[in-house]
Amino acid sequence: MNCTKCKTKAVIDLPRHNAAFCTPCFTTYVHHQVLYAIKHQRMFGPDDRILVAVSGGKDSLALWDILLKRGYRADALYVDLGIPGYSAKSRAKVERFADTVARPHGATLQIHTVQEEEGKGIKELANLVHRPTCATCGTIKRYQFNKAAVEQEYDVMATGHNLDDEASRLLGNVLHWQDEYLDKQSPILPASVEGFAKKVKPLYRLSERELAAYALLNKIDYIVEECPMAKGSKMLLYKEVLNRLETESPGTKHRFYWGFLEKQTQAQPASTSMTEKDQALLHPCKTCGQPTTGEICSYCKMMARAKVSK
Amino acid sequence: MRVQLSHPERSVDIKGPKKAKDVLRELNLVQEAHLVIRGDELITEDELLKDDDLVEIRPVISGG
Numbered sequence: 400m401n402c403t404k405c406k407t408k409a410v411i412d413l414p415r416h417n418a419a420f421c422t423p424c425f426t427t428y429v430h431h432q433v434l435y436a437i438k439h440q441r442m443f444g445p446d447d448r449i450l451v452a453v454s455g456g457k458d459s460l461a462l463w464d465i466l467l468k469r470g471y472r473a474d475a476l477y478v479d480l481g482i483p484g485y486s487a488k489s490r491a492k493v494e495r496f497a498d499t500v501a502r503p504h505g506a507t508l509q510i511h512t513v514q515e516e517e518g519k520g521i522k523e524l525a526n527l528v529h530r531p532t533c534a535t536c537g538t539i540k541r542y543q544f545n546k547a548a549v550e551q552e553y554d555v556m557a558t559g560h561n562l563d564d565e566a567s568r569l570l571g572n573v574l575h576w577q578d579e580y581l582d583k584q585s586p587i588l589p590a591s592v593e594g595f596a597k598k599v600k601p602l603y604r605l606s607e608r609e610l611a612a613y614a615l616l617n618k619i620d621y622i623v624e625e626c627p628m629a630k631g632s633k634m635l636l637y638k639e640v641l642n643r644l645e646t647e648s649p650g651t652k653h654r655f656y657w658g659f660l661e662k663q664t665q666a667q668p669a670s671t672s673m674t675e676k677d678q679a680l681l682h683p684c685k686t687c688g689q690p691t692t693g694e695i696c697s698y699c700k701m702m703a704r705a706k707v708s709k
Numbered sequence: 710m711r712v713q714l715s716h717p718e719r720s721v722d723i724k725g726p727k728k729a730k731d732v733l734r735e736l737n738l739v740q741e742a743h744l745v746i747r748g749d750e751l752i753t754e755d756e757l758l759k760d761d762d763l764v765e766i767r768p769v770i771s772g773g
Contacts, residue, residue: 410751615767625772629772638770642770645741
């Protein structure tokens with residue numbers, strides 16, 4: 400199979416685009432998809448300061464790599480959750496990337512260690528507050544990334560969510576008719592109230608397979624191993640189902656998610672409706688000041704319960 | 710050929726020559742969720758794999 404663009408030997412075929420690419424043309428394709436997403440969704444400009452949420456996985460490291468190579472001012476934050484046998488490995492991958500790739504671009508890596516800051520690792524915290532580990536992890540990460548972006552005055556926070564993440568989440572929300580969550584499925588969430596950082600997902604046009612290929616071809620050393628806490632998660636099941644459909648009918652995933660975005664924009668600009676709703680619902684947490692629907696935010700509630708259960 | 714798989718880590722032997730897409734099919738794996746790597750080179754699904762090739766089939770799906 401030859402490259403659709405330059406006719407040399409291809410290394411990857413993309414059935415959803417009826418195309419195949421060699422390494423240089425594939426790298427160009429990936430960069431163009433990200434640049435299109437940034438421009439089309441008005442995510443950020445060339446002078447904005449970006450905080451990338453990194454995990455050591457292919458998506459977030461690929462995102463940091465692309466932003467730096469395209470000249471953006473992108474620092475990163477890693478949250479060390481203290482997962483036995485996993486966090487140390489993923490942290491080492493992030494630190495290595497920061498030393499070898501990011502630092503020469505003048506970018507910095509910050510690390511938040513849950514064990515040091517909260518006195519316990521994620522598993523212990525989840526047990527203490529009787530919540531699933533993945534839900535506890537989500538609360539901590541969302542809180543810490545938002546806090547760092549706001550306190551350090553970054554213009555925007557970027558995450559490595561890809562097409563598969565967004566399509567599987569949409570499938571889950573539609574299957575259970577959780578329409579109150581559909582607003583939050585936009586690749587851009589505005590800084591709707593004070594205390595909320597603007598959040599963007601520049602990889603929403605790229606599939607997991609494309610991002611794994613990008614990481615491999617660009618020699619990004621990422622953690623291939625799956626997080627042991629994610630075993631049996633519903634998201635993995637939805638992704639598997641969507642990938643079966645995609646293999647039989649290429650383009651299913653992007654038609655599903657991009658089609659949803661198009662219809663959402665036609666109905667009402669997502670940022671307008673979200674800002675109005677957030678302003679009506681959210682106010683500062685009495686403990687930490689971050690926006691919340693209740694008196695105390697879920698992070699502070701969780702940490703209070705963890706302290707009581709000592 | 711020796712094929713290295715992950716989640717869980719294991720290796721299996723498959724009789725060649727076979728196209729990458731047929732190796733995936735034999736292992737009941739979908740193309741969209743995997744990369745096929747020969748040695749340290751990514752290959753397309755129509756590439757022919759031989760008995761003396763060392764192949765890695767790398768899953769690309771993460772918890773999200």
